[in-house]
Amino acid sequence: MEILSVENLRVKLENREVLRRVNFSLKDGEKVFITGPNGAGKTTFLETLMGFVPFEGKISFKGNELKSEDDFSVLRGRMGYVFQNPDDQLFAPTVEEELAFAPLVKGLKREQVKEIVERTLKEFEIEHLREKPTYKLSGGEKRIVSVACVVTMDPEVILLDEPTTGLDRNKWEKLVEFFERTGSSLIIVTHDTKLMKRLGWKRLVMENGELRE
Amino acid sequence: MDTATEGEKVETPLNGEGLLSRLDPRVKIVLFLVLAWTVALAGNLLQVFAFLPLALLFYATAYRKTATILKLLLFADFFLLFVVLTQLFLGSPYEGVLIFFKSTVIVLFSLLLLTTSSVFDLLHALHHLKVPNKLLQITFFFYRYLFTVKDQLQLAEKSAKSRGFIPKTSIQTYKTYAYFMGNLLLKSYFKSENVYKALISRGFKGYFPVFRHFELGKLDVIFALFTIIYWGVAVWRFYL
Numbered sequence: 114m115e116i117l118s119v120e121n122l123r124v125k126l127e128n129r130e131v132l133r134r135v136n137f138s139l140k141d142g143e144k145v146f147i148t149g150p151n152g153a154g155k156t157t158f159l160e161t162l163m164g165f166v167p168f169e170g171k172i173s174f175k176g177n178e179l180k181s182e183d184d185f186s187v188l189r190g191r192m193g194y195v196f197q198n199p200d201d202q203l204f205a206p207t208v209e210e211e212l213a214f215a216p217l218v219k220g221l222k223r224e225q226v227k228e229i230v231e232r233t234l235k236e237f238e239i240e241h242l243r244e245k246p247t248y249k250l251s252g253g254e255k256r257i258v259s260v261a262c263v264v265t266m267d268p269e270v271i272l273l274d275e276p277t278t279g280l281d282r283n284k285w286e287k288l289v290e291f292f293e294r295t296g297s298s299l300i301i302v303t304h305d306t307k308l309m310k311r312l313g314w315k316r317l318v319m320e321n322g323e324l325r326e
Numbered sequence: 327m328d329t330a331t332e333g334e335k336v337e338t339p340l341n342g343e344g345l346l347s348r349l350d351p352r353v354k355i356v357l358f359l360v361l362a363w364t365v366a367l368a369g370n371l372l373q374v375f376a377f378l379p380l381a382l383l384f385y386a387t388a389y390r391k392t393a394t395i396l397k398l399l400l401f402a403d404f405f406l407l408f409v410v411l412t413q414l415f416l417g418s419p420y421e422g423v424l425i426f427f428k429s430t431v432i433v434l435f436s437l438l439l440l441t442t443s444s445v446f447d448l449l450h451a452l453h454h455l456k457v458p459n460k461l462l463q464i465t466f467f468f469y470r471y472l473f474t475v476k477d478q479l480q481l482a483e484k485s486a487k488s489r490g491f492i493p494k495t496s497i498q499t500y501k502t503y504a505y506f507m508g509n510l511l512l513k514s515y516f517k518s519e520n521v522y523k524a525l526i527s528r529g530f531k532g533y534f535p536v537f538r539h540f541e542l543g544k545l546d547v548i549f550a551l552f553t554i555i556y557w558g559v560a561v562w563r564f565y566l
Contacts, residue, residue, distance in 0.1 A: 189527050214535065264529070
């Protein structure tokens with residue numbers, strides 16, 4: 114079943130056409146890579162899917178077209194976004210509060226939130242960082258926590274913008290294992306050839322604002 | 327991977343130190359307001375000194391941080407000296423001394439009751455004390471990103487120094503610092519946009535939910551009762 118579809122997507126920023134008639138579709142549980150040169154429009158594409166950038170064309174989630182900010186705000190509860198710079202993403206005072214943020218906003222009960230937080234801390238092996246202020250994490254830790262805090266949303270689709278940049282071998286392996294086992298659909302923007310080779314998923318190339326296989 | 331050490335959790339000078347840091351911040355804030363207000367209303371030195379034993383008792387719970395407490399107290403007192411000097415020149419030295427001791431005792435109370443909790447806990451407690459949410463959120467984000475601004479400034483300085491920049495009294499130095507400031511302003515603007523995106527991408531709806539909540543314990547009740555009784559006796563004996 115198609116979970117996300119994009120038809121004739123065009124984005125113009127500061128009089129420059131950043132995305133040109135992009136067509137794309139993602140099936141439930143499907144995992145794809147998007148690669149391409151710097152400035153090709155990869156991050157803009159992810160931001161457009163999240164509704165952060167004005168666009169022309171059609172974006173649909175599970176067959177429902179997303180037009181207004183209200184549509185996108187509903188979508189954001191079901192689609193997670195891991196930012197290119199984890200420093201932009203982490204805003205809570207501690208790792209634990211960071212992980213609890215989305216489930217609490219969703220209105221889940223405290224016991225449920227506690228269970229989700231504990232499970233995620235364990236899953237990413239970051240229990241020891243529980244009380245650490247997010248601004249004091251190392252670069253690699255920030256990256257792992259930025260993925261973990263999206264996972265606690267239990268999203269159907271996760272958009273990840275260069276998630277393996279700056280990770281050591283151990284953390285890289287942990288993240289790859291997560292990508293393999295998660296049931297969520299994934300769109301990973303990356304330059305990491307080792308990652309693409311290891312997982313062997315469909316690879317799309319973004320060049321000059323055009324997306325091709 | 328590093329582990330979160332005690333030092334890393336510290337955000338305020340005395341956070342994590344002694345008995346007072348284990349108390350509910352809501353209780354400490356209310357008691358601080360009552361004590362500070364009473365000391366501020368004191369009309370003579372005797373009324374101020376009536377609260378000094380209580381402040382010293384609080385201090386005893388954090389005696390291991392004596393150096394930090396003294397350093398902060400001296401910092402505040404340095405500014406208060408100017409008040410004393412002004413009063414001296416105006417011909418009312420007693421007023422100056424009174425203001426000096428009043429302020430010192432209030433600063434001591436604030437150090438021992440407020441800075442023994444983290445900034446985040448204090449803001450959380452203020453939320454329970456019905457301080458407007460928007461104000462607290464602004465304060466929280468201001469505090470949270472103060473470190474980022476500091477890091478960015480240090481990075482820019484390092485970058486300039488690594489390319490041979492030596493600060494001098496020269497146009498080039500002023501220009502460089504102007505670049506730092508301009509850069510910081512722009513980066514802050516873009517960062518704020520990204521943080522906003524991060525918030526809404528995770529469902530932010532105008533309030534900041536908190537995972538860990540306070541629980542009023544026996545220790546809090548005993549501490550509050552003791553302080554209130556002391557306050558009552560001091561007011562009855564020296565104020566009325």
